[in-house]
Amino acid sequence: MESKTVLYIILASIVALGIVVFQYIYKQKAKSKIYLLLAFLRFIGIFGLLLLLINPQFAQKTYTLEKPNLVILADNSTSVAENGKELNNIISKIKATKELSNRFKITDYKFGSDLNILDSLTFKGKNTNIHNSLSALKDVYAREQMVTLILSDGNQTIGEDYSYFKAERNNTIYSMVLGDTTKYKDISVGPIQTNKYAFLKNKFPLETYVSYQGNTPVSVFVSVKMNGKIVHRENLKLNSDVNFKAISIQVDANSVGIKNLEVKVSPLAEERNIKNNRRSTSIEVIDEKTKIALVSDILHPDLGALKKAIESNEQREVSIFKSSASKNVLEDVDLFIFYQPTAKFKQSFDFAKSKNANTFIITGSQTDYTFINNSNIGIEIENGYPQQEIFGLLNNAFTKYDTASFDLTDFPPLISDAGPILITSPFETLLGTQIKGLNVQQPLLSVIDENSSKRALLLGENLWKWRVQTYRNTNEFINFDEFIGNLIRYLTSSKNKSRLNVDYEKVYQGSSNAVITATYFDEAFLFDQNAKIRIQVTNKEAQKSQTSPMVLKNGYFEADLTNLVAGEYEFIVSVEKESKTAKGTFVISEFDMENQFVSSDNLKMEKLAVNSGGKVFYPSQIEDLINDLSTNKAYVPTEKGTENIVSLIDFKKLLAIIIIAFTAEWFIRKYNGLI
Structure with a gap:
């Protein structure tokens, strides 16, 4: 306690005594015992109040002995399994050495791809990340002195190169190399x-x-x-x-x-x-051929040109049908191309609309525009116009996909008898119309994107001439075929919304990264985090199944399949109390990165230790390691003092005494008629 505080306390007692003497001795002129008791109570109350104002404090010091940390990092990967018994013996011997336990606070961890508290070593880790473990310890012991002892073969399979790890000043790294260091052929x-x-x-x-x-x-x-x-x-x-x-x-x-x-x-x-x-x-290997129906009731060179251009990509298959084709043969069609449709096309038009399928309509001299206008597809074309030659103008502002490589140089005109067109749905013009050298501000080829369906409209026939001209210009059909191919790819790229979506790899290199994720949406297409999703995985060869719940993560559900052995699997993801399911197959290839090494990497382990001021040892040098740690003067317990400022008085108790003193004084004075 400071001397100034002591003086304040003495002064407070003098002031309190002075007030009491003035009130009960000097002023009252009474010597009875009652007045002496009242004077004592008044002194206690006033002195207590002054102590509250002074609030005297004193410093309380405590001393503790702080040991440096000896952190044991044990490799738990499969590559050290053959040295597992030796590794366990080393850890046991270090922890049982009295000199080390007296000098250090010993803690132990195990690591593979991640760092964990060491409870037992299984040697089943599929990957080794030494750098990640050292970085994690840097954060844990940021303000404490530590000695890190890493027990490993030094073969790291993932992560940054640990030999360049920069240890903090409070951390010295010792390494012990396990396994055979001989370099074999x-x-x-x-x-x-x-x-x-x-x-x-x-x-x-x-x-x-x-x-x-x-x-x-x-x-x-x-x-x-x-x-x-x-x-x-x-x-x-x-x-x-x-x-x-x-x-x-x-x-x-x-x-x-x-x-x-x-x-x-x-x-x-x-x-x-x-x-x-x-x-x-x-x-x-997949056969994801896009099946395209080219519907036409007439024979025209355009049909062959379109089929050749589209099928230049082997993943597309074009079949030519009459407008009267049955629904059964059209069931698997992904895209409908209606060539010069007439009223006879009503059946196939309605079928495509019922499937919400994407369509490509090409008009010409034999098209029934009244039928198109009455089909309720957002297109109205005036008819009754004579046939005329129309040229295409490439729209450089087209945004749906890149068309910069398409060259219209010397392309002959198309034939059309279509009048002005009105498109009531959102659309973009791919090719504009030029008649007799004048841009008439009407689309020749346009794409319409409405809700979940896409349509394209071409107002002209004789596309075959464009394909022939492409060959004349370049001695190949690539220019025209890629132009049509890009349009077809755009028209077939739409996907239906699904409330249950599953994301997974078809092939996993080993089981260490075998994870399947899923998202589930309610009827308003909002993510449903309360859904209960389960996954059933079946090994195709063994015909053994396992069912487990998928765990909710940040905006998705996840199934961890790292416990599976190599093989082919099929799975079913289902939602509890819902009919929604998703199926798939995947393969886990037989591969263990930890088995790819012939010998231990003692050079990197030595570099890691030396860079931090430590040393490298081998299992046969365990006694040398213990002796170095036990005698090194850099690692000794340090005494630390802690000073706490403590109040001399208990405010609650002192306040209670003050209240009791003044209350007792008042009651005694009242009882004796002194008030």
């Missing part, structure tokens, strides 16, 4: 790069590489298999200088379905690890 296959999907009867690329570790020249065979059948094979000669060979091939997609691809290199005679001699992946 080894040959391995790198990651396979290919598409997720391939179209039927097309070729798809496959790229990978073969790397060699060794000094003597070797000759090996590399084979690429698709569903067990060899599709490529070559011989490689490698040595210490030429130790890398890229493989780049084109594979034929001859049938629909999921295709398992495997790249395998023949093992060396003295090779220790042959698990990295093969890599596998999968690709799905």
Whole structure:
């Protein structure tokens, strides 16, 4: 307590005593015991009030002994499973050493792809991220002295290069290298790069590489298999200088379905690890041909030109039908092209409208414009006009897709007898109309986007002449075919809204990233976070199923399938108390990145330790490690003092005493008739 505060307390007692003496001794001139009691009570009350105003405080110091942290980081990935017993023994010995427990506060963690508290080591981690674990500890022990001991083989599969990790000044890193550090002769296959999907009867690329570790020249065979059948094979000669060979091939997609691809290199005679001699992946070959119905009751060269242009993309299939075609043959059609429709087209028009299908209407000299106007499709065309030649003008302001590559140079005119047109739905002009050199501000080709359906309208025939002119200009049909192809792609790109949507990969490289997500919307198409969604996953080969709920995350539901083994699976996602379901299939390829290493990476482990002021050790040097930690003067407990400012008085108790003193004084004076 400060001397100034003590003086204030003495002064307060003098003031209180002075007031009491003046009131009860000097002024009252009475010596009875009652007056002495009243004087005492008055003194207590006044002195208490003055103490409340002074509020005397004193400093209370406490001292604690703070130990530095010894943080053990144990690798829990599959690559150290063979050294698991040794790793557990090292941890047990460190924690049982009395010198270390007296000097350090020991905590232990395990890591794979993420950092966790060490309860037990399973060695089932599919990935190793040393850098991420060290970064997480940096935040946990930001203001405390720590020594990090990392026990690992040093083989990291994901994340930033840990050898460049920059430790804080309060952190010294020691590393102990597990496993065999000897550099053995080894040959391995790198990651396979290919598409997720391939179209039927097309070729798809496959790229990978073969790397060699060794000094003597070797000759090996590399084979690429698709569903067990060899599709490529070559011989490689490698040595210490030429130790890398890229493989780049084109594979034929001859049938629909999921295709398992495997790249395998023949093992060396003295090779220790042959698990990295093969890599596998999968690709799905799909036949997503867009089925297009070209409906016409007349024979015209335009039909052949359109069919050729559209089918220049092998994923599109055009069938020519009469307007009287039955609903059964039109059921699977994705896009309807009505060529010069008349009243006979009513059945096919109504069917397309009932399916909410996209349409492309082409008019000409034999078109019934009255039928189109009465079809309630938002288009009105005046009729009764004579046939005339019309030229196309490309609209450079068209925004639906890029048309800059289309060239109309020297294109002949089309023939049309259509009058002025009124389109009552939102539309954009793709080609304008030019008649006798004058832009008449009428669309020749326009696209109409209304709600969930799309339509295109072309007011002219003899498109075949445009395709012929394209060939005359460039000796190929690409200019015209791509123009029509882009229009068809736009007309077939619309998707129906679905309340239940599932997002997943067709192929997962190992099970470590096998996750399926789903979103579910109510009838107003608002995300329904209260929905209960379940997923049933079935292994096709074993015919074993597992059902589990999907977990609500931030705006979606998720199913974690990392516990699945390699194989082909099918799944069904369902919503409780709803009829909504979604189905799909996927493949988990057999791949474990942790098995791709031949030996431990002691060089990186040493670099990590040295950069932070620590050292690298090996399991046989456990005693040296313990001795270094026990005797290093940089790691000693420190005494820390904490000073707390504490009030000398308890305000509640003192206030109670003051109230009691004044109250007792008042009652005694009242009882004795002194008031």
